Amino acid sequence: MKTENSSYIPENWRFYIVYGIAITLFLLVGGRLFFLTVVDKDFLQNQGDIRAERTETIPATRGMILDRRGEPLAVSTPTWTVIANPKKLWTQEFGEGKTAETEIKRLADVMGVGSSWLQERFETNRSKSFMYLRRQLPPHEADAIMNAAVVGVTRRKEYKRFYPAGEVASHVVGFTNVDDSGQEGIELAYDQALQGTAGERSFVKDLRGNVIRTIGEDVPEQSGENIELSIDLRLQYLAYRELKAAVTEHRATSASAVILDVQTGEILAMVNQPSFNPNDRSTLEYDQLRNRAVIDLFEPGSTVKPLTLSAALSSGQYTTESKIDTSPGYIRFGRQTIRDLGNYGKIDLETLLVKSSNVATSRIALSLPQDAVWNMYYKLGIGSLVGIGFPGEVTGVLPVHTRWRPAETATLAYGYGLSLSTLQLAQAYMVLANGGYKVPVSIFKQDGRPQGEQVIPRQVAKDVIKMMEAVVERGSGKAAKIPGYRVAGKTGTVHKVGSNGYEYDKYISLFAGVAPATNPRLAMVVMVNDAKGREYYGGEVSAPVFSRVMEGAMTILNISPDLPDGLREVRLDKKTSQRVVLGG
Template structure:
């Protein structure tokens, strides 16, 4: 091409060449995308239409030690809406509100407020049948997806141990929270095609299968749990008490067979739930254990070798002056002197204090430390408290005396049961567990076997002696234990509250071969008395009696004629 009159003809040629190159590049890219590299356009199309929808995975089953379900996951339907899409069907909003059981004006306002959005929940946790009835109405913009909801067959009976999950199925309390990662499943993934309005066109494939959570077997025996729940509730009603806790422990394996608290709540219906009712008091509430600590202090005296159960201590006139403080015995004792066993039977603060002065506060503190007070139990339960076991560089008489009869330290009901479990297990402290234990643990010796067996006999006398806690006796069985009554500390000032007590009893049985330990704590009884031997001891008796029978433990305290009958039945193949 020859340009006439052009001053710079090469410029025109450059522009034409550049345009030609651009056209060629575009043509090549078209051929490349349509013929050679088809995956790019396909990927871009998929990005605008292919979606991955999660496949929900249900949580693992939680059971008691015998396989009875405590927490199960059931499928539910969640309805959601595309408010932008629903604006064209406003005439059907009242119909939808009626089907959902919601206020029409409230639903109308919600849809108006979120008119520019493409997602909002309508209702969660419907049964599949309820959800399908709403979907069958074919209201534009209403959709559904499947979720799982936790259901608790035992309800309020096991609520404090099992706990509960939130609306998104995440553990929030109890074992549901402690073992959330173990119980939680792994959601799957499903590939689908949707149009530009988000409507499902085609279910393509399952990309990843959902993986259910693992099962968890707790140490609880649901039969004992129901028994303990009933007896504790009845005791609170009878004595007008504010709250209470009860723990049943297998002394050989350390398994918690029952743990109940009052007040309690229903995890299946938490609409009117009070925060105070959610507290697992057996593991979170601290209290001064009072006279239930005297056996622990007595074991420290026996360990020194200087004291025997028959040794006498002068307790007359029933009071002891230490500086500004006066130690008093609540009940009148038998004579001027008491043996060590008599000190436990009569629950003498004066006698226990004098024994403590002889061995020193450090010796008592060491036994209490070894037996687990002031330390974590290792259960791993959310919110568990370790209590307080004070130590002093120099143990003065006042501090030594108060520690010996259960004041000046704080414990939980679980720790109290654990300590008595060690005494029942011939001085061996085994790790506690809220999950089923398949192999018996070794444990650690915290009290010598000889001292533990001696103390077992002394505590048996506490119940069976003429002046003992007869209300704790269990028909057909020899059992051992100690009651305790402690004034409640004031929360707004120093000192103790007036007419506010905790009634306690801790014990174990049967004495032929101790199997279970029980701790009962009842807070502020207000009717018919407040002493531990009056309020908590009968609860111990009834729970121990029912537990031993449910566990098929042979009686060890039958009258002679009943023993002969039982032996005869046994020889014939009958069950005792």
């Protein structure tokens, strides 16, 4: 008995040990499961969410750019961008007859692209979870791709910029890239304000990519700010049309024009040639991007003679009746000779402008304190930034000499030896038209008349405007006349500078003026570069553009015609309802 029992007991002992260990392990595992699923269930939930949770960016709508009347110049339209997950496609288990290659071919057919090209893209990005297929598609095109239900292909919402005015306002507004970031113009200068702030949405997806539930609260997107410009789209269209016609007619290389509100400093129109269509940049050339009105520099020539006369009258050494002897029609400074078209003899300041006498202008400048002309130019904004915040804006060149040679003083006085932009020249004429009161130039709409400073005595500014009227009435600016309105202005025809100095067969054609002359409201400068036709003088090329644009502007803005000489104002008699003309 002992022998049999001794061989049996150890076997029972090992059985119970194994059985006990199994029961213990079962209880431990069961207890742990109970703890995780009942007591500490949030742990597993959080771990699952971490592996399936996704955060999606909600794009913010870019702010609109508007003209002064609320007309849209740049708006954002919703589009769809189709994306793919190549890694998911290549690792997907397909049923009979389907492979990753056949799915790619089917997708290529729907997209209208070559299957070999698309196959290569998927192969190149085989290990990646993200790849763009098409960006900024209209809804119907995105729907067609999504209806194909290709594994790993999804879409997300984006915005695409649209420019209703097209090439007419392209240099002012600029454009954005495919990621909706500003690249030129106002879009670039005020990109941060226009962009807004993107939102976020967190959610959990299953293995098929379907949204199961959202997590937490969405962070809403904040749309970008709308920007209201000072530009009047009606005047912008008008100026653009006429400038383009002039460039075509005279076979010019380029051109620019600017219209300013005299009292507020607002830029009502700013146009350039050549231009581009921001809605279709497939054939865009870099040279077309230049906002020449604020970037390109040129010597202003005779258009600054009214500014020189402002310095002369402000000095007290000259009056409107002063006479200057231009005989014998030229001045020599060593090897340099300054000439007029003829010997005008003794002339007054008004005749100086009408005849555009370089000799008379030079004699005046030489009689003034050495820095008098320079100081006047600087007060009027030449040689410094206008300050509209536009990308690429230039200061121009206003030379400073410790000792001025007579020839340098003389040539500066009639517009050579310095350079400026179309906008800077328009600013100078705006100050003259505003009674010598300089207000800041702005690309944004102003609520009222901004604060400025008196940089020219009011009477001096009025006298110069009066003399400039004679240039349009009986001088080289006759083509700038506007029926029913009095115009004050000055022409300029400047030799271009080449690699070997001034080129005598290439010109800058200029006209700068204001209207109505008796109570100026608008100042405008037209610059045409390298007119290759038979006409190239500023009075022949640029003055007609001024006339056509300003005539339309007077009508659009409902600006009353000038009163005839000797009349002061027109009033409405309340008793008779008749207009009463009052004498001056």
